[in-house]
Amino acid sequence: MLKEVFKCVIALISQPAKAWESLSEENTEDNEKYLTNYIYPLIGLVSIGAFLGVLFTRKEFDVELALKASVNSLVSALGGFFLGAYLLNELWFSVFKREKDIKLCQRFVGYSSALLFVLAVVLALLPEFFFLKIFVLYTVYIIWEGAAPYMQIKDDERMKFVGIASAVVLITPSVIEIILVMLMPGLRS
Numbered sequence: 001m002l003k004e005v006f007k008c009v010i011a012l013i014s015q016p017a018k019a020w021e022s023l024s025e026e027n028t029e030d031n032e033k034y035l036t037n038y039i040y041p042l043i044g045l046v047s048i049g050a051f052l053g054v055l056f057t058r059k060e061f062d063v064e065l066a067l068k069a070s071v072n073s074l075v076s077a078l079g080g081f082f083l084g085a086y087l088l089n090e091l092w093f094s095v096f097k098r099e100k101d102i103k104l105c106q107r108f109v110g111y112s113s114a115l116l117f118v119l120a121v122v123l124a125l126l127p128e129f130f131f132l133k134i135f136v137l138y139t140v141y142i143i144w145e146g147a148a149p150y151m152q153i154k155d156d157e158r159m160k161f162v163g164i165a166s167a168v169v170l171i172t173p174s175v176i177e178i179i180l181v182m183l184m185p186g187l188r189s
Contacts (some may be wrong), residue, residue, distance in 0.1 A: 005041050012114040013138075016145035023111060024149045031103040039081060039110045042117045046124070047074040053124030068186065073120065075180055080173025085109045087168050095164065096157065108151055112143050112169050140166045 011019035028034075050073035054066040089105040092098050115138055123132060144162045147153040153161045 001037055002041060005038055008038065008111075009042070009114045009118060012111055012142060013118065016142045017149075020111075020146040020149045023107075023146075028103065028107065031106065034107055034110070039106075042110075042114070043074065043077045043081070046077045046117050046120045047071075049073075049121035049124040053127065057125070057127055069124075072177065072180060073124065076173045076177035077117065077120065079176035079180075081106075081109060081113065083176060084113075084168045084172040087172065088165060091164055091168070096153075096161065104151070108146065108165070109169055111150075112139060112146060112165065113173075115139050115142060116169070116173070136170065139170060143169065 008019070008023075011022070047070045051066045051070035054069040055061065055063070058065070085102060085106040085108075088109055089100055089102045092105060093100045116136065119132060119135060123129065140162065143165050144158070147158050147161050147165070148155070151161065
């Protein structure tokens with residue numbers, strides 16, 4: 001299962017146009033299988049990466065701080081994913097005048113977030129490579145490549161869709177993390 005997830009993530013990052021074409025041809029009926037076999041393992045890896053990152057990159061060995069970081073990253077990634085999919089679905093209906101399809105929006109947000117998940121793991125394990133955060137902008141290109149083949153966006157609406165989808169995908173995890181830290185300051189690592 002993880003092997004397929006890694007193949008998909010690597011394809012989305014290295015060859016997004018080809019990966020989106022391949023993903024658009026897949027059977028999209030079983031959304032629960034998609035969540036179980038793709039999103040949950042990736043978010044689990046983000047959470048494990050945050051846990052291990054705090055344990056092994058700090059001078060002191062603090063399991064409590066590692067658990068806080070793990071919970072924070074888990075809730076941010078999962079909440080960001082579901083909130084992003086919900087917002088994109090609502091905008092899909094109100095802005096683009098398409099029929100609501102939460103499953104399609106979940107898959108699109110999840111696949112578009114592949115690089116964000118990878119960067120979260122890498123930066124948790126190697127915090128001194130903070131300059132890698134600039135690659136978050138590559139997510140906009142991944143979304144651009146997926147707009148036409150996966151979401152069936154016409155060229156005249158593509159720029160508007162990419163702007164909206166990029167904002168949703170990039171901002172929602174951060175918003176969830178900010179709200180989480182405001183509500184529970186003890187989770188700040």
